[in-house]
Amino acid sequence: MSLVEIRGLSKVFQKGGETVKPLEDVDLDIERGEFVSLMGPSGTGKSTLLNLVAGIDRPSAGSIRVGETEVTKLSRAKLADWRAGHLGYIFQTHNLIPVLTAYENIELPLFLLPLSRTERQKRVNIALDAVGLVDRAYHYPRQLSGGQEQRVGIARAIVANPQVIVADEPTGSLDADTGSQIRSLLCQLNEELGMTLLLVTHDREVASLAGRQLRLDHGKIVEASRVRVANSTVGG
Amino acid sequence: MFRFAPYIWKGMIRHRARTAMTIAGAAVGVFVFCCVGAVQQGLNRLTQGVAANQSLIVFQENRFCPTTSRLPQDYATTIAKLDGVVGVVPMQVYTNNCRASLDIIVFNGAPPTDIRKFDTLRLIEGGWESFESRSDAAIVGIHVARRRGLSVGQSFTIGEVTVQIVGIFESTVANEENLIYTHLDFLQRAAGSANVGVCTLFEVLVREGVDPDRLATTIDSTLHSGPIATTTRRKGAFQASTLADLVDLIEFAHWLGYASVGLVLSLLATTTLMATQDRIKEHAVLQVLGVRPTRVARFVIAESLMICLVGGTIGMLIALTALAWGGFAIGAEGATIAFEPSWSLAVSGLAVSLLVGLLAGLVPALKVATADLVPSLNQ
Numbered sequence: 024m025s026l027v028e029i030r031g032l033s034k035v036f037q038k039g040g041e042t043v044k045p046l047e048d049v050d051l052d053i054e055r056g057e058f059v060s061l062m063g064p065s066g067t068g069k070s071t072l073l074n075l076v077a078g079i080d081r082p083s084a085g086s087i088r089v090g091e092t093e094v095t096k097l098s099r100a101k102l103a104d105w106r107a108g109h110l111g112y113i114f115q116t117h118n119l120i121p122v123l124t125a126y127e128n129i130e131l132p133l134f135l136l137p138l139s140r141t142e143r144q145k146r147v148n149i150a151l152d153a154v155g156l157v158d159r160a161y162h163y164p165r166q167l168s169g170g171q172e173q174r175v176g177i178a179r180a181i182v183a184n185p186q187v188i189v190a191d192e193p194t195g196s197l198d199a200d201t202g203s204q205i206r207s208l209l210c211q212l213n214e215e216l217g218m219t220l221l222l223v224t225h226d227r228e229v230a231s232l233a234g235r236q237l238r239l240d241h242g243k244i245v246e247a248s249r250v251r252v253a254n255s256t257v258g259g
Numbered sequence: 260m261f262r263f264a265p266y267i268w269k270g271m272i273r274h275r276a277r278t279a280m281t282i283a284g285a286a287v288g289v290f291v292f293c294c295v296g297a298v299q300q301g302l303n304r305l306t307q308g309v310a311a312n313q314s315l316i317v318f319q320e321n322r323f324c325p326t327t328s329r330l331p332q333d334y335a336t337t338i339a340k341l342d343g344v345v346g347v348v349p350m351q352v353y354t355n356n357c358r359a360s361l362d363i364i365v366f367n368g369a370p371p372t373d374i375r376k377f378d379t380l381r382l383i384e385g386g387w388e389s390f391e392s393r394s395d396a397a398i399v400g401i402h403v404a405r406r407r408g409l410s411v412g413q414s415f416t417i418g419e420v421t422v423q424i425v426g427i428f429e430s431t432v433a434n435e436e437n438l439i440y441t442h443l444d445f446l447q448r449a450a451g452s453a454n455v456g457v458c459t460l461f462e463v464l465v466r467e468g469v470d471p472d473r474l475a476t477t478i479d480s481t482l483h484s485g486p487i488a489t490t491t492r493r494k495g496a497f498q499a500s501t502l503a504d505l506v507d508l509i510e511f512a513h514w515l516g517y518a519s520v521g522l523v524l525s526l527l528a529t530t531t532l533m534a535t536q537d538r539i540k541e542h543a544v545l546q547v548l549g550v551r552p553t554r555v556a557r558f559v560i561a562e563s564l565m566i567c568l569v570g571g572t573i574g575m576l577i578a579l580t581a582l583a584w585g586g587f588a589i590g591a592e593g594a595t596i597a598f599e600p601s602w603s604l605a606v607s608g609l610a611v612s613l614l615v616g617l618l619a620g621l622v623p624a625l626k627v628a629t630a631d632l633v634p635s636l637n638q
């Protein structure tokens with residue numbers, strides 16, 4: 024049984040008098056430990072899909088199951104509880120709490136789990152170590168560089184050891200160098216820690232890291248390999 | 260919830276100036292609320308209580324200001340003979356000001372042996388012997404002493420009256436602490452030779468079990484045949500009617516107390532709303548991390564509650580300290596209302612702060628808990 028199972032997923036937005044349908048009857052399976060990238064033109068509904076998986080938006084139709092949990096059937100409060108233990112979200116901009124230190128930012132999601140103080144300490148230190156920021160633990164976000172902030176954001180997403188991590192253009196607002204740091208960090212999460220990743224990106228280099236590359240086009244998901252075949256057919 | 264306390268705390272002090280100003284606003288509001296409450300309580304004490312209802316005041320008919328009531332002192336003998344009367348104290352009242360004033364000085368002259376028998380009084384400085392032995396001696400209520408900076412050994416002059424202060428007293432009846440007691444004959448002479456043998460009023464102590472109102476009627480009808488007609492009322496009713504104009508004002512002022520609470524509420528609600536609007540994205544991020552919406556709402560309420568409670572406590576403490584040390588009283592026509600701190604005032608000040616903090620946080624909290632996450636994150 025796959026870890027994430029999306030069936031018949033649709034999302035309809037009413038924008039003024041217009042109806043926008045970014046997702047139409049989408050099916051997708053993600054296996055445990057898989058690294059999946061999702062590309063596609065702007066405005067096709069990549070973020071929408073990610074937000075539906077994370078349970079911070081509601082689908083118009085269809086279902087999403089993650090592990091044993093039917094995400095689409097949970098109340099808002101239950102969804103929050105579920106995210107605390109099972110889902111890590113990496114934002115495009117780090118979205119750290121400005122008044123908390125790197126350490127405190129990473130520790131915050133652990134307050135929601137039944138963990139002792141020492142257990143929390145242990146986990147935060149592991150996460151800090153994983154993103155290579157042990158020496159920046161007591162810095163505030165404004166004292167960190169953009170790449171460091173994003174790494175704290177990643178540490179916060181992985182600290183609770185979630186089933187799935189979703190990332191929405193994690194390198195989107197970084198320069199080339201820091202972008203490559205984040206890229207290797209993402210690889211490391213998947214390869215060394217065995218984490219399941221669903222990553223939305225515009226960056227081919229980032230997408231190429233993934234074991235499986237998808238494209239979202241006109242409300243449908245297509246395997247990138249198939250897209251390449253189609254392109255070459257048209258081109259030839 | 261307590262695990263998140265550092266986060267709530269750091270959020271509160273994020274905008275130091277804004278938080279400090281809101282706290283100051285809450286402090287001022289609760290300060291006003293407590294002061295107005297003290298005035299109200301002073302008025303209630305005046306017209307209720309044992310002293311107010313178990314003694315009678317005999318005054319000249321149709322007269323209000325103490326300088327205009329002139330009763331023959333020998334009425335005391337007549338009144339004392341009536342059934343149900345335990346004691347009669349003839350009293351001369353002399354005041355610096357017949358109009359409403361915040362710094363009213365009221366002399367009450369009575370036979371010193373009678374004053375010593377008042378079971379409400381307790382000397383905290385000086386002695387009864389020196390009061391009885393010296394004809395121009397005076398004992399001063401603690402409130403007047405504080406307000407005017409008076410101490411034993413000083414002399415004190417108001418108008419044509421100069422007294423030597425030989426003692427300072429406390430009283431179980433708050434408004435009595437605004438009085439200065441002197442010898443009756445001294446005050447009569449000081450007020451002019453025409454006043455010898457004439458006094459302003461009689462305070463009549465009624466035996467327990469006797470209806471004070473029936474006795475009042477008996478006194479008035481007995482004295483009706485004398486040279487000057489009288490009006491006798493319970494002490495509380497007498498003081499309330501003397502202060503009638505002030506009572507109206509005070510009843511109006513208590514709306515001011517509510518209004519100041521209303522102002523605090525709107526101030527705090529505005530700041531809380533502003534603070535949450537600044538943090539729409541942050542609150543959405545918290546929920547993405549797994550914090551329940553109701554919990555984020557509680558963070559918001561906790562913050563407004565803390566601010567209001569801190570401000571309210573400061574305002575309440577300042578008000579109570581000022582009331583305790585200022586010895587404030589408002590008076591008119593020789594009767595005074597004392598403003599005193601009390602536990603009930605402290606408790607109601609805190610309760611109001613709690614309630615306002617809660618109410619002010621409610622709407623912003625509701626908005627935070629129900630806002631859609633995706634648009635909030637995209638802000």
Ligand SMILES: Nc1ncnc2c1ncn2[C@@H]1O[C@H](COP(=O)(O)OP(=O)(O)OP(=O)(O)O)[C@@H](O)[C@H]1O
Nearest residue numbers: 036037038043045064065066067068069070071072
């Ligand atoms: N709340 C909303 N109301 C109306 N329309 C919306 C809303 N959110 C998204 N849309 C529309 O849905 C479509 C998909 O949006 P989405 O943000 O998922 O695109 P995306 O693929 O992530 O684009 P980008 O690569 O630019 O981030 C867009 O056309 C967008 O305008």
Ligand SMILES: [Mg+2]
Nearest residue numbers: 069070071191
């Ligand atoms: Mg997007």
